[in-house]
Structure formats: structure tokens, C-alpha cells
Amino acid sequence: xxxxxxxxxxxxxxxxxxxxxxxxxxxxxxxxxxxxxxxxxxxxxxxxxxxxxxxxxxxxxxxxxxxxxxxxxxxxxxxxxxxxxxxxxxxxxxxxxxxxxxxxxxxxxxxxxxxxxxxxxxxxxxxxxxxxxxxxxxxxxxxxxxxxxxxxxxxxxxxxxxxxxxxxxxxxxxxxxxxxxxxxxxxxxxxxxxxxxxxxxxxxxxxxxxxxxxxxxxxxxxxxxxxxxxxxxxxxxxxxxxxxxxxxxxxxxxxxxxxxxxxxxxxxxxxxxxxxxxxxxxxxxxxxxxxxxx
Amino acid sequence: xxxxxxxxxxxxxxxxxxxxxxxxxxxxxxxxxxxxxxxxxxxxxxxxxxxxxxxxxxxxxxxxxxxxxxxxxxxxxxxxxxxxxxxxxxxxxxxxxxxxxxxxxxxxxxxxxxxxxxxxxxxxxxxxxxxxxxxxxxxxxxxxxxxxxxxxxxxxxxxxxxxxxxxxxxxxxxxxxxxxxxxxxxxxxxxxxxxxxxxxxxxxxxxxxxxxxxxxxxxxxxxxxxxxxxxxxxxxxxxxxxxxxxxxxxxxxxxxxxxxxxxxxxxxxxxxxxxxxxxxxxxxxxxxxxxxxxxxxxxxxxxxxxxxxxxxxxxxxxxxxxxxxxxxxxxxxxxxxxxxxxxxxxxxxxxxxxxxxxxxxxxxxxxxxxxxxxxxxxxxxxxxxxxxxxxxxxxxxxxxxxxxxxxxxxxxxxxx
Numbered sequence: 024x025x026x027x028x029x030x031x032x033x034x035x036x037x038x039x040x041x042x043x044x045x046x047x048x049x050x051x052x053x054x055x056x057x058x059x060x061x062x063x064x065x066x067x068x069x070x071x072x073x074x075x076x077x078x079x080x081x082x083x084x085x086x087x088x089x090x091x092x093x094x095x096x097x098x099x100x101x102x103x104x105x106x107x108x109x110x111x112x113x114x115x116x117x118x119x120x121x122x123x124x125x126x127x128x129x130x131x132x133x134x135x136x137x138x139x140x141x142x143x144x145x146x147x148x149x150x151x152x153x154x155x156x157x158x159x160x161x162x163x164x165x166x167x168x169x170x171x172x173x174x175x176x177x178x179x180x181x182x183x184x185x186x187x188x189x190x191x192x193x194x195x196x197x198x199x200x201x202x203x204x205x206x207x208x209x210x211x212x213x214x215x216x217x218x219x220x221x222x223x224x225x226x227x228x229x230x231x232x233x234x235x236x237x238x239x240x241x242x243x244x245x246x247x248x249x250x251x252x253x254x255x256x257x258x259x260x261x262x263x264x265x266x267x268x269x270x271x272x273x274x275x276x277x278x279x280x281x282x283x284x285x286x287x288x289x290x291x292x293x294x295x296x297x298x299x300x301x302x303x304x305x306x307x308x309x310x311x312x313x314x315x316x317x
Numbered sequence: 318x319x320x321x322x323x324x325x326x327x328x329x330x331x332x333x334x335x336x337x338x339x340x341x342x343x344x345x346x347x348x349x350x351x352x353x354x355x356x357x358x359x360x361x362x363x364x365x366x367x368x369x370x371x372x373x374x375x376x377x378x379x380x381x382x383x384x385x386x387x388x389x390x391x392x393x394x395x396x397x398x399x400x401x402x403x404x405x406x407x408x409x410x411x412x413x414x415x416x417x418x419x420x421x422x423x424x425x426x427x428x429x430x431x432x433x434x435x436x437x438x439x440x441x442x443x444x445x446x447x448x449x450x451x452x453x454x455x456x457x458x459x460x461x462x463x464x465x466x467x468x469x470x471x472x473x474x475x476x477x478x479x480x481x482x483x484x485x486x487x488x489x490x491x492x493x494x495x496x497x498x499x500x501x502x503x504x505x506x507x508x509x510x511x512x513x514x515x516x517x518x519x520x521x522x523x524x525x526x527x528x529x530x531x532x533x534x535x536x537x538x539x540x541x542x543x544x545x546x547x548x549x550x551x552x553x554x555x556x557x558x559x560x561x562x563x564x565x566x567x568x569x570x571x572x573x574x575x576x577x578x579x580x581x582x583x584x585x586x587x588x589x590x591x592x593x594x595x596x597x598x599x600x601x602x603x604x605x606x607x608x609x610x611x612x613x614x615x616x617x618x619x620x621x622x623x624x625x626x627x628x629x630x631x632x633x634x635x636x637x638x639x640x641x642x643x644x645x646x647x648x649x650x651x652x653x654x655x656x657x658x659x660x661x662x663x664x665x666x667x668x669x670x671x672x673x674x675x676x677x678x679x680x681x682x683x684x685x686x687x688x689x690x691x692x693x694x695x696x697x698x699x700x701x702x703x704x705x706x707x708x709x710x711x712x713x714x715x716x717x718x719x720x721x722x723x724x725x726x727x728x729x730x731x732x733x
Contacts, residue, residue: 030547095445135364142369145565145595151572157575165574238573239536240565240595244366248534283540291532 026284029162034280036160040169042276043176047231048253049260049268050180051224054090057200057263058220060119061111064126067250068133069099069225073232074241075137078146088151090127095233096226103225107218130247137243145240152169154237179230180269186267200263255298261311271309349656351425354398357383357644358426360416360441361456363405364560367433371456372591373630375431375640376403381624382644386652395652402426406437413437417444417452427657428453428647431640434508435459445470449659453643456636458506458587460513460723464687467730469663472686475639475675478506478513479723480692481586484607484716486517486556487693489584494553495523498581500541500567501558503530510558510586526552531559538567542574545581558586566597572600589634593697593709601697601709608695610635610675621674632707635675642675643688648725657724678718684725684732691716 026034048070055063076095080086106129114121178311187193189288198206199213207213232246239245252275260271275294282290289296301309362368373601383399402424404412413432420426421444429445432438445452446468454462455474458481462473490497497518501507507530515525526548545555555576559567564585571583581701586591588606612622612633621641625633647662650669654661669681676690695710703709711727 027547030543033543034540037537037543040539041537096503139365143364143366143561144369144591145562147595147597147600149597164575166575168573207713238569240562240569242562242565244562245536280540287529287540 030284031281033163033165035172035277036165036169037283038277038280039273040173040276041279042273043173043255044231044235044249044272045253045276046180046269046272047176047234048228048249049256049272050183050265051227051231052257053260053265053268054183054196054227054261055221055224056257057256057265059107059111059115060194061115061122061126061218061221062119063224064123064250065106065129065133066126066228066253067226067246067248068130069103069228069246070232070235070249071137071243071246072102072133073099073229074148074236074239074245075141075146076147076229077233077236078241080087081145081148088233091233091236092230096230099229100222100226103222104218106225107221111221112217116144134247141243143242143244145242148236148241149236168237172238175234176231179227183227184266184269225303227293252294255294258308259298259301261305261308264308264310267308267310319510324477339681350398350651351427351657353396354400354425355396355648355651355657356400356402356426357647358420358429359401359403359431360406360413360420360426360429360435360515360536361403361431362408362525363403367408367456368562370634371431371433371636371640372624373403374631374637375455376401377628378625378633378637378641379430379644381628382641382648386645386648390652395629395657397653406432406434408434408437410434410436410440414440414444417441418448421445421448421450425599427451427651427659430643430647431455431636432459433636435461435509438462439466442466442468442471449634451610451647451659451662452459453647455639455643459509460728463687463723463725464728464730467728467732469686469732470659472666472681472688474643474688475635476607476692477687477722480510480609480721481607482510482513482517483723484692484721485584485586485605486514486523487521488714488716489554489582489605490518490521490523494582496526496550496552497523497556497584498526498541498545498552499528499556499558500531500538501528501586502535502560502563504532504533506560507533509559510541514556514558514586526550530657531563531633534563536563536566538570539574542567542570545576546579552581554582554584556584556586560587561592564588564592568596568608572685577603589636590632590707590709594707597700598697598703598709599700602699605713606695606697607716608693608710608712609690610633610638611693611712612638613705613710614693614712617674625684631645638675642673645673646671646676646681672674680718682725685728685730686732687722687725687728688689689722691718 052066073095077091080091150168154171156167157164158167158170203213256271256275257268260267279290282293357379359379361371363372379401404416406416428451430453432441432454435457438454439456452471453474458478460477460479501511583604585606591728593601604633605700612618622633650662650665651657654665666681670680679690681688696713698711
């Protein structure tokens with residue numbers, strides 16, 4: 024059976040929706056890596072905490088989805104800031120391996136804590152009432168919620184990009200990301216920015232988790248399954264490159280969906296094949312620079 | 318295959334160590350009860366994906382069986398000394414293998430119960446055979462346990478892939494839903510289920526329009542869901558063999574893409590009541606599946622479920638009830654035999670007919686050690702019809718024991 028044009032278009036949409044999650048998670052990872060040089064292996068767990076946060080907020084406190092979209096990331100910003108101050112910062116001067124082990128350990132601890140509290144079964148979370156219908160997109164109908172996720176993620180990524188390129192704060196963060204010593208020499212206290220940037224990355228992962236809650240299974244392992252793919256995305260985009268990570272996120276989502284349509288057997292490995300190919304061609308990733316700390 | 322080899326190596330290594338280490342022979346000479354006590358060991362998943370539907374609460378269910386056995390027989394009991402122990406096999410065949418050896422040898426377990434995950438279940442069956450000790454599998458689905466890999470000491474208790482496919486595939490097809498689209502996770506369980514469903518659907522006069530393997534684990538099933546209405550002929554049923562988190566993902570997306578409204582029903586290969594609880598009944602409303610047992614089926618089940626809930630704080634899954642039943646029937650068999658010597662107990666179990674809170678019209682087939690019992694075709698109720706906590710299922714019909722399971726002759730079991 025050959026897929027029709029509509030099938031292909033629908034698949035592209037599916038891909039972009041998956042890509043939304045890749046992009047949001049990759050964005051946070053890239054910002055954290057760029058500024059701190061830390062590969063945050065706990066990023067998947069933060070995404071999981073976001074989804075659980077939304078679930079607990081609704082089930083325990085009756086907080087609706089729209090409020091959770093603001094509250095849960097805000098809470099995770101604080102969690103991220105505390106983690107950075109209490110743990111990450113202390114290991115930063117050492118070999119990067121130490122922070123890798125730390126964040127990996129954090130993942131296990133967070134997963135087990137959630138498991139202890141809520142078990143391994145997935146938790147229920149309804150779609151917000153406003154988004155239960157579907158939207159007509161020219162040739163086909165598509166669930167309104169997925170369209171919302173895609174739009175929200177595009178807007179968020181664009182906003183982060185604008186802040187980084189068009190504001191003073193962005194200027195400082197970018198400068199500190201690329202040339203920390205030189206930025207310091209200009210009298211800017213780089214260390215002051217490290218905590219909020221880490222918190223921001225964690226909050227973004229949490230936000231992705233809240234967005235995932237109505238459409239994905241909410242269980243302690245949901246982040247662990249996803250984060251491997253996101254790492255591949257970040258590597259393809261170029262370690263530390265914010266723009267590259269976001270672009271690679273959407274592109275990989277799209278590619279996987281089309282792979283699903285034409286060569287289903289490859290869909291799972293496709294991302295790693297692409298990663299290998301990109302690394303052979305550009306060892307620092309598509310948008311990474313050779314001289315970066317990669 | 319590699320895992321099997323590794324498990325076998327681990328098994329032989331551990332075996333050598335244990336024999337060399339303790340030098341303890343078989344069950345002691347003239348004692349009727351070895352070591353002066355009966356030890357029931359629950360070996361299952363206590364922290365992974367099956368922890369909620371079985372796990373620690375299965376251990377509690379076995380304790381309930383011991384208490385009921387003691388209350389029934391009192392001073393007449395073959396021994397008053399009955400112990401329940403447990404271990405976590407993490408769903409890994411190599412760990413299951415070494416834990417099983419440890420339970421039988423060092424902790425003097427007379428029987429092992431539960432063992433979800435087919436690869437782990439088969440590993441334990443090998444140990445049971447080698448050690449000549451009893452093993453009741455409850456949690457695993459593979460028909461191999463009563464097929465080519467059957468043995469004298471292994472019994473398969475609650476369910477299997479044949480029973481699931483035969484129940485759901487046959488019944489749903491006979492309701493007039495001829496065309497199926499099967500979606501299954503690409504690993505042993507999913508492939509096995511797909512084959513069993515295909516056979517059952519074909520035998521009932523239906524057609525499998527298409528069958529797609531999906532990555533495992535997977536969180537985006539939209540490709541398959543969008544494909545379903547475009548197939549020719551358009552399938553009336555989407556049969557999913559996914560389990561756990563993947564099943565939840567698929568069902569959420571099935572609802573988002575409004576397949577039910579497009580005339581494509583959902584049928585689930587293996588579903589536990591905990592899965593319905595995960596998503597809420599409305600997401601599954603109208604979905605048919607085969608259940609080995611349902612807590613709210615009749616007064617007898619409700620009473621047992623109430624006791625279980627008082628002990629654990631949650632409603633029992635069929636796996637919990639089946640663990641209770643297997644432990645109880647094992648103890649009763651020891652009582653009838655007057656000894657816990659494995660061969661004597663096996664003789665008392667083979668061909669035995671009984672009826673308990675889990676197993677109705679039950680008997681233990683001597684040819685392949687399949688425990689056959691009534692099973693149920695169930696439909697998930699919409700939330701509006703749910704009256705009490707966890708009251709999610711409407712039992713459409715009872716599938717009688719002798720029709721529910723694969724005929725002994727078809728499995729290829731040569732009992733050894």
C-alpha cells in the first residue's frame with residue numbers, strides 16, 4: 024500500500040508533535056551544557072517530575088492543567104536551583120565524569136522515590152476540557168491537544184531564542200556560555216548566572232512533562248525511555264548549540280515519523296544512524312563549533 | 318538465546334557452588350515434612366513493571382492462603398509450621414535462576430510461586446525440574462511452560478497467551494467484527510500473542526487485515542492509529558498486544574484520534590485491572606478482553622477481595638487471587654499426601670478437580686500440568702456505570718474451563 028499525500032502530511036504532523044518534546048528537552052540540556060559544561064543525565068527524571076507534578080497537583084489539590092503549566096515549572100526551577108547549589112556546583116571543578124555520575128545517580132533516586140510513592144502503574148490525567156476536540160487542518164482533522172503542544176513548543180523555543188539573542192540577559196548568558204573567562208574579565212559575575220540557568224533548564228524539562236501528562240503514560244520510567252533519544256538529538260544538533268538542538272529536535276521527530284511510514288523496522292534505530300552519520304561528517308554536530316568544549 | 322546461555326552457565330556455576338558449599342542431600346529420610354516445616358516462596362517482581370499488579374501483595378495473598386489453611390485444618394493439619402518467604406527477580410532470567418536455586422537449596426523452599434516474565438518463568442521451570450521441587454507459575458503468559466518446555470514439577474496456573482487470544486479473538490470475531498488490525502510490541506510476548514490471535518481470529522471466521530510490530534518501549538503510536546481507518550477493508554477492531562505504559566500511551570492516543578467514533582473498536586490482548594485504573598474507565602469504555610478472574614464477579618469473590626483490601630489497601634488483580642489459590646491448593650495437596658515430598662504431592666495434584674474462590678470448575682491436567690478453570694470475557698464499563706471503587710468490568714460471559722485453554726494434545730508436552 025502506498026501512502027497518500029494526506030498520510031504523509033499527517034505523519035509529518037505526528038513527527039513534529041514528537042519533535043516538540045525532543046526540542047523542549049534538548050533546549051534545556053543545551054543551555055545547561057553550554058553554561059555549566061554539565062551533561063545533565065537527570066533531565067529525563069525532571070521531565071518525569073513535571074508530569075507527576077501535574078498529576079499530583081490535579082489529583083491532590085485540584086489544580087487545573089493551565090495553572091499547572093505555570094506552577095509546576097516554577098517549582099522545578101527551585102528544585103533545579105537547590106540541586107545546583109547543593110550538589111552540582113561542588114563537583115563542577117572536577118572531571119566531568121563526576122557530574123555525570125551524580126546526575127545519573129539523581130535519576131535513580133528520583134525514579135525510586137516516585138515509585139515508592141505512586142507505584143509503577145501509569146497515573147490518569149485527563150485532557151483539559153478546552154482541548155478535547157479536533158482541529159481541521161485542510162486535508163485532515165487532528166486532535167486539538169496535539170496541535171496545542173506543537174504550537175506551545177514552537178512559541179517557547181522561539182521565545183527562548185529571542186531572549187538569548189535580543190536581550191541584555193541573553194547577551195550575558197551567551198557570552199558566559201561561549202567565553203566564560205573573557206566574560207569574567209569584563210567584570211561580569213559569571214557564577215551568579217549559573218544557578219538560574221540550571222534552574223531554567225530543569226523548569227523547561229518540567230514544562231515538557233506537564234505538556235506530556237494528558238497524552239503520554241505518566242509513570243516513573245517515562246523520562247528514562249525518552250532521554251536517550253534526546254541525548255542523540257543534542258549531539259546531532261551540536262553540543263551546547265541552542266539553535267542546533269531545537270532544530271535537530273523537530274527534524275528528528277519528523278524523520279522518525281516518516282521512517283515509521285516507509286521503513287517501520289528502522290524507526291527505532293534511525294536516530295542513531297543519523298547521529299553516526301552526522302558525527303562522521305561534522306564531529307561537533309550540525310551546529311556545534313569544533314573549538315567548543317565538546 | 319544469549320540470555321538463555323548466560324542463564325544456563327550461571328545456573329550450572331551456582332549449582333556446583335551450592336552442592337560443594339552445603340553438601341546437604343535431598344529431603345531428610347523419614348521425616349514426613351522436610352526440615353519440619355513447609356516453606357512457600359513467592360518469587361516475583363517487587364520493584365519493576367509488575368510490582369503493582371503482583372509484587373508484594375501477592376506475598377500477602379499467599380499469607381492469606383496459609384491462614385485459611387490453618388484455620389480449616391487446625392490440629393489436623395499435616396504441620397503447623399508453615400513459612401512464607403519472598404524474593405525479587407527483577408524480571409531477569411539470570412537473576413530468577415539464581416534466586417530460585419537459593420530458595421530451593423538454602424532457604425528450603427518446597428514450592429516457588431508466581432514468577433512473571435516468560436523468560437524468567439522458563440528459567441525457573443528448568444531449576445524446578447533439576448531440583449525436583451514444585452513450581453506454580455502464575456505471572457507469566459508463555460504457553461511453552463505447558464508445551465515443549467513442560468516438566469513434572471511445573472504447573473501453569475492463571476492464564477496464558479492461548480487463553481487470552483482464544484477468549485478475546487474468538488468472541489469478538491463471532492460478535493460480527495470480522496476484520497482486525499493487530500498492533501503488537503516487537504518482542505517475544507507480543508510476537509507470541511500476535512500469532513495466537515491470528516489463529517483464533519481465523520478459526521472464528523475473521524481476517525487479519527494487517528499486523529504491525531511496533532518498537533518497544535514506544536510512546537507515540539499515531540502512525541498506526543492513523544493508518545487503521547485507511548486500510549482496505551477497513552478493520553472493525555484494533556487489537557493491541559501492548560502492555561503497561563505502552564498500552565496506556567496507545568489507549569490515550571486511540572481516544573485522541575477518535576478511532577472509536579470512526580467505527581474501530583478497541584480490543585486488548587492482556588489487560589490487568591490496574592491498567593484500567595491507570596487511565597480511568599472512560600478511556601477504555603467498551604473495550605473487550607479476557608480476564609482470568611474479577612473481584613466483583615460474585616459474592617464469594619467480593620468477600621475474599623474485602624479481606625485482601627483490608628490487608629493491603631488495594632483491590633486484588635487476578636494475579637493476586639491466583640497466587641492465593643495456587644498456595645491453597647498446594648497446601649491441600651500436601652495435606653492429602655501427608656508429606657511434602659515433591660513426587661507424592663505431584664501425584665496428589667495431577668488430575669485433581671476442585672473449585673475455589675479463584676479457580677471455578679478447575680482441574681489440573683496430568684498430561685501437561687495446565688490448570689484449567691473458567692475464565693471470563695469482560696468489557697470495561699463507562700464511568701457512569703461504575704458504582705464502587707475499582708468496579709470497572711462487566712462480565713459478558715463465562716468461558717468454560719474445557720474451552721478456555723489449549724487442548725493438552727496441541728502443546729507438544731512430553732512430560733518428563
